[in-house]
Protein backbone atom coordinates (compact mmCIF):
# COMPACT_ATOMS: atom_id res chain seq x y z
CA UNK A 1 0.00 0.00 0.00
CA UNK A 2 1.22 3.46 -0.84
CA UNK A 3 0.19 6.95 0.19
CA UNK A 4 1.20 10.08 -1.65
CA UNK A 5 1.37 12.82 0.96
CA UNK A 6 -0.06 16.11 -0.31
CA UNK A 7 2.95 18.28 -1.24
CA UNK A 8 5.11 15.62 0.36
CA UNK A 9 6.75 12.29 -0.14
CA UNK A 10 5.41 9.00 -1.46
CA UNK A 11 5.09 6.74 1.56
CA UNK A 12 5.00 2.95 1.37
CA UNK A 13 3.41 0.96 4.15
CA UNK A 14 5.98 -1.52 5.41
CA UNK A 15 4.17 -3.07 8.34
CA UNK A 16 2.11 -2.72 11.47
CA UNK A 17 3.06 -2.73 15.09
CA UNK A 18 1.22 -2.82 18.41
CA UNK A 19 1.10 0.41 20.35
CA UNK A 20 -0.13 1.30 23.82
CA UNK A 21 -1.84 4.67 24.02
CA UNK A 22 -1.12 7.12 26.84
CA UNK A 23 -4.37 6.06 28.46
CA UNK A 24 -3.24 2.43 28.50
CA UNK A 25 -5.44 1.07 25.72
CA UNK A 26 -3.93 -1.06 22.99
CA UNK A 27 -3.99 -0.20 19.31
CA UNK A 28 -2.08 -0.99 16.16
CA UNK A 29 -0.08 1.52 14.16
CA UNK A 30 0.84 1.42 10.50
CA UNK A 31 4.55 1.89 9.79
CA UNK A 32 5.43 3.83 6.64
CA UNK A 33 8.69 4.47 4.84
CA UNK A 34 9.57 7.17 2.31
CA UNK A 35 12.90 8.16 0.80
CA UNK A 36 14.68 10.96 2.68
CA UNK A 37 14.43 14.26 0.81
CA UNK A 38 18.14 14.96 1.42
CA UNK A 39 20.00 14.32 -1.82
CA UNK A 40 22.08 11.16 -1.74
CA UNK A 41 20.64 9.94 1.56
CA UNK A 42 19.62 6.29 1.57
CA UNK A 43 17.97 6.25 5.02
CA UNK A 44 14.20 6.07 4.95
CA UNK A 45 11.88 8.51 6.63
CA UNK A 46 10.03 6.29 9.12
CA UNK A 47 6.65 7.38 10.44
CA UNK A 48 3.83 5.69 12.29
CA UNK A 49 0.16 6.47 11.87
CA UNK A 50 -3.17 5.01 12.95
CA UNK A 51 -4.38 2.16 10.73
CA UNK A 52 -7.52 4.04 9.78
CA UNK A 53 -7.94 7.69 8.87
CA UNK A 54 -4.17 7.82 8.53
CA UNK A 55 -4.51 10.46 5.79
CA UNK A 56 -4.97 13.13 8.44
CA UNK A 57 -1.72 12.28 10.21
CA UNK A 58 0.70 15.19 10.40
CA UNK A 59 3.51 12.65 10.23
CA UNK A 60 3.11 12.60 6.46
CA UNK A 61 4.56 16.12 6.43
CA UNK A 62 7.93 14.59 7.35
CA UNK A 63 10.46 14.91 4.57
CA UNK A 64 13.70 13.84 6.18
CA UNK A 65 15.09 10.83 8.01
CA UNK A 66 16.13 11.19 11.64
CA UNK A 67 19.63 12.22 10.58
CA UNK A 68 18.42 15.04 8.37
CA UNK A 69 15.46 16.44 10.22
CA UNK A 70 15.77 20.20 10.26
CA UNK A 71 16.22 21.80 13.64
CA UNK A 72 14.08 24.78 14.53
CA UNK A 73 17.09 27.04 13.97
CA UNK A 74 17.57 25.65 10.46
CA UNK A 75 13.91 26.10 9.63
CA UNK A 76 14.11 29.72 10.79
CA UNK A 77 17.31 30.32 8.84
CA UNK A 78 15.60 29.05 5.69
CA UNK A 79 12.60 31.26 6.32
CA UNK A 80 14.84 34.31 6.68
CA UNK A 81 16.74 33.39 3.51
CA UNK A 82 13.47 32.99 1.61
CA UNK A 83 12.29 36.36 2.83
CA UNK A 84 15.54 38.05 1.77
CA UNK A 85 15.10 36.55 -1.68
CA UNK A 86 11.64 38.07 -1.93
CA UNK A 87 13.02 41.49 -0.92
CA UNK A 88 15.76 41.36 -3.51
CA UNK A 89 13.39 40.44 -6.33
CA UNK A 90 10.90 43.20 -5.62
CA UNK A 91 7.22 42.54 -5.83
CA UNK A 92 7.36 40.27 -8.87
CA UNK A 93 5.54 37.62 -6.85
CA UNK A 94 2.38 39.69 -6.80
CA UNK A 95 -0.13 39.31 -9.57
CA UNK A 96 -2.29 42.18 -10.75
CA UNK A 97 -5.08 40.56 -8.76
CA UNK A 98 -2.90 40.62 -5.62
CA UNK A 99 -2.20 44.31 -6.12
CA UNK A 100 -5.92 44.98 -6.59
CA UNK A 101 -6.69 42.98 -3.43
CA UNK A 102 -4.03 44.85 -1.47
CA UNK A 103 -5.41 48.21 -2.53
CA UNK A 104 -8.98 47.09 -1.75
CA UNK A 105 -8.05 45.69 1.65
CA UNK A 106 -8.58 47.60 4.87
CA UNK A 107 -5.41 46.17 6.38
CA UNK A 108 -2.27 48.15 7.10
CA UNK A 109 0.93 47.45 5.19
CA UNK A 110 2.20 45.67 8.31
CA UNK A 111 -0.85 43.40 8.36
CA UNK A 112 -0.62 42.76 4.64
CA UNK A 113 3.04 41.80 4.93
CA UNK A 114 1.91 38.75 6.90
CA UNK A 115 -0.25 37.65 3.98
CA UNK A 116 1.77 38.61 0.91
CA UNK A 117 5.41 37.65 0.27
CA UNK A 118 6.68 41.21 0.02
CA UNK A 119 8.08 43.68 2.53
CA UNK A 120 6.19 46.46 4.31
CA UNK A 121 7.96 49.20 2.32
CA UNK A 122 6.78 47.73 -0.97
CA UNK A 123 3.25 47.28 0.36
CA UNK A 124 3.20 50.93 1.42
CA UNK A 125 4.29 51.94 -2.06
CA UNK A 126 1.55 49.78 -3.58
CA UNK A 127 -1.04 51.24 -1.21
CA UNK A 128 0.04 54.78 -2.10
CA UNK A 129 -0.12 53.96 -5.80
CA UNK A 130 3.57 54.54 -6.43
CA UNK A 131 4.05 50.96 -7.56
CA UNK A 132 2.18 48.53 -9.72
Ligand SMILES: [Zn+2]
Pocket residue numbers: 036037038041042043064065066067068
Ligand atom coordinates in the same frame (compact mmCIF):
# COMPACT_ATOMS: atom_id res chain seq x y z
ZN1 LIG B 1 18.40 11.54 5.37
